[in-house]
Amino acid sequence: MTLLAPEFQARHDHSLPGDLGIVVQHLAAGEVRAELAVAPHLMAPNGFLHAGSVVTLADTACGYGCMASLPEGAQSFTTIELKSNHLGTAREGVVEVVATLYHGGRTTQVWDAVVSHRDSGKTLALFRCTQMILYPRG
Template sequence: MHTTLMEALQMRVKEKSQQLVKMEMPITGNVKQPMGFLHGGATVALAETAASIGGMEHVNPDSQAIVGIEINCNHIKAKKDGTIIAMATPIHIGKTTMVWNIQIEDEREQLIATSRCTLGVINR
């Protein structure tokens, strides 16, 4: 049984710092829509996860947490197999909010989607 969405969708963190989070997710049956293409919601889930992991690099995890406030995503290219890679970089790091840009590419470095995510910083 999976305990997080990351586990259920097989998301993996490949690189993590305050300036870049790089994650990948395989395109399996778990992330496809009924016609066999990568589901846009799975792409958005990867984007928000990458931004949130980046956000946690900027706060004290003992007393603060990151929550999603808003996310948008433009889906550029359809995909049926392979892997997608999210690269999240900060645009704004504030005391109570953050804005992250997320580019999602495939294993051939083709742009699949582009996203922007606003995060909230809350006290635990």
């Protein structure tokens, strides 16, 4: 069962989130849960999970949440700022993210995400991003 609309799933599968192996577990207005299995192509040269892999997981969850939470008349969004605090890392297992809408305005949304290691429960990163809401011209 897919949580994404078929046309969106196809874009997911053939873009960075799909290439990395991100799987959306829950998608609703205001909350997204996703996961990523730690794999060799996600690692930094030092043998630990690459920070960019963690940021991509969190940013993807927030972005999908933004799309599911667009105000009436909005067409899309673009991320205008993101910040991450990395508190730990992983070498194996599955990392999970829970993204929640903090502010849902007409022109911006702010999302918070917590990335954790499934087996240990350890928080790996805290993430916040701001999206600018885009409307059709005219």
